[in-house]
Amino acid sequence: MHSQALGRAESPAQDHSLIDKAHARSRAFGVALEDKPDYARVGKGELSAALEESRFLFQHAVPVMETLYEQIANTHSMVVLTSAQGLVLHSKGDSDFLEKASNVALMPGVDWSEQARGTNAVGTALAEQEAVTVHGAQHYMRANQALTCSCAPIFAPQGQLIGALDVSGDHRSYHQHTLALVRMSAQMIENQMFAASFPKAVRLHFHSRPEFLGTLVEGIAVFTPEGRFISANRSAQFQFGLSVNALQAHTFSSLFDLPMSALFELFSGPSTAPRSLCLHNGVSVWCRTEIRPAGPWAAPMVAPLDEGGASRPGAAEPRPAPARRPHLSSLQYLDTGDEQLASVIAKLRRVVDRDIPIMILGETGTGKDLLAQAIHNDSARARQPFVAVNCASIPDTLIEAELFGYEEGAFTGARKKGAMGKIQQAHGGTLFLDEIGDMPRHLQARLLRVLQERRISPLGAGKEIEVDVTVISATHKNLKELIASGEFREDLYYRLNGLVVRLPALRERSDFQAVVQKVLKALRERGQPVRIAPEVMALLQRYHWPGNVRQLHNLLRTACVMVDEGSAVSLEHLPDDFLDEVHAPPASGAGAPLRPQAPVAPAVHAAAPGGDLDEADEAGQRLQDVAIHAMAQMLRLHKGNVSAAAKALGVSRNTIYRKKNLLPPDLLD
């Protein structure tokens, strides 16, 4: 589209309240209406630092700016790229429309924040995080009223504001479509940055109309190969009806009501035709995906710029992402000063690489999965696969195929070429059997045979396949009780419990503050603020944390999102439901939400002093009834969506799956 084809109008249809708000901010900043134009540029060092910080944006924005400029050439306008602070990083075009005194106004190094220049498209778009045109007299400073400017903010693939794209020109050259053009160009930059990020992630392209796949308006969402949400572009956020922050609590299966394995299955054939899927809100979309190998998925932020601001040859090529971050995945990382945990870690270190099966016990969210990964990463098998199977979340009817795999035609609906089971996938590495207490009885014998004979026979296969796996299992259940009731095989139990370790609940740990700091550090690595006010720490320390570290992690993540950059997390940033729970008087039989000041022993079947075991059992039963009732209510509210119900309750999905036998059968999706 050439500029001549753009429609003209006298002035933009503008949301006046937005301009009024910007004027009020400008007054509060003390910007003077009549200030003489002063377009002093920041020093060379400061500009280089800003360019360095924005190098990823710069690399992807410059080519788009060229194209945009071709479309507005001869309109006495310039295309301008700024940082998130409103500092001009790059501009393209002829500044002859500017008065002599101000012909450097749009040059790199000039600050166009609202604080510096009052209401203007760049400053106001950044402040409002919204695309805006500021035309003629709408500018706060008289010196800028000869301009018409349209600007759109630009967001990084991880969701944070990183800059703005602007077209500024003589106010007489105003075109009503300039803002749309700028908005589309900003989106193009965002999509290109998105495409260059998360190289190893599973990337899903989708739109309700198949002809829009591959265009600027398609939704793109990326997930880890295990199905954890990583990020989504603007269109995807719009289609999900959720912001990128809200999406952090989701997984592929909670957004598409399908397990990740079904997606792999759907796109496993040679056809690249789009397939129809249904979003969690009931909207049907057409999807395309490229299944990539599992592996590290974080985005490299590409190579640095040289002095002149140009990217180095080949700089757009992503550097290979580092392998796993060692501090996040080793036993050493988990040791933060709690004595019980230190002794667990010391025992584990002795058995790593000794081919001794390890069993991890602990409440939900205490970090059993993380510990299993750490054991694997500290072992000689670290470069081989780590394959986790959650026995509680796979329906009984599928667990056999999931674990042992199947051959072509093994059962109705079996995939054409058959499928490799998880045990075989773990060959050479570690098989982590999470929630082993939920393994159906009839499969326990088969599993035992695999562990004894180190061979598997996939469903429908005549032959056996050798497998070499080291096994780690985990459960929150009392396996001895399950053995007594005949639900768990004793011989399998003894096969699995070479070394049994128990992870302490968060409320029992003496290193609570260190755990909080570690979780905050992990959040900071995703660009979020980290300080925490002392009264918040005191409150957190007194809470009883039924969901353990997972609950703490979720709470801090939400709180950090609420906080302005540089400020500390204070009480007002904590979610209302958490504060309600903390401040509610303890319901009879439901236990107090705050833990006693002194560390407590695990409360399993502990009779109160002077009380008898029956009373404790009764209280435990009442507690269980309350929990089941709450789960059923939440599941009803969320139409059987286990992830959404678990999130609303602040528990893990496993906690709900574990109670599935006690819940009305039609409630689980």
Ligand SMILES: Nc1ncnc2c1ncn2[C@@H]1O[C@H](COP(=O)(O)OP(=O)(O)OP(=O)(O)O)[C@@H](O)[C@H]1O
């Ligand atoms: N020591 C820790 N430091 C930081 N984060 C942790 C720690 N332990 C657990 N977490 C975090 O808490 C969450 C739950 O951990 P994990 O899945 O390992 O628990 P789990 O005991 O296996 O839970 P479940 O029994 O419900 O499967 C994860 O987000 C994990 O990263």
